[in-house]
Amino acid sequence: MQAIYEQGQFIMLQLWDDYKSSAALTRQLNQKCVIWRMSFYTDTQNPQNTFFNFQQETLQKN
Incomplete structure (x- = not known):
């Protein structure tokens, strides 16, 4: 479970960092x-x- 949590946390942090650093992400997600x-x-x-x-x-x- 610890591995799953760490993996999930990494994915969420990565997505959040990508969202903050890339304005194009909004367009890629079709607004x-x-x-x-x-x-x-x-x-x-x-x-x-x-x-x-x-x-x-x-x-x-x-």
């Missing part, structure tokens, strides 16, 4: 902005058990 939201829950009884939830949202640019 749509894709946002990934991550939430996670850690079991207090077993801290190594962490559950992650990824939600993808597509927002129409005005």
Whole structure:
């Protein structure tokens, strides 16, 4: 799960960096902005058990 989390975090950070650094990304996405939201829950009884939830949202640019 740790590897999945690290991979997911890297992807989200990479997408965010690309979005901030490239105005062309908006045009490439056909005037749509894709946002990934991550939430996670850690079991207090077993801290190594962490559950992650990824939600993808597509927002129409005005």
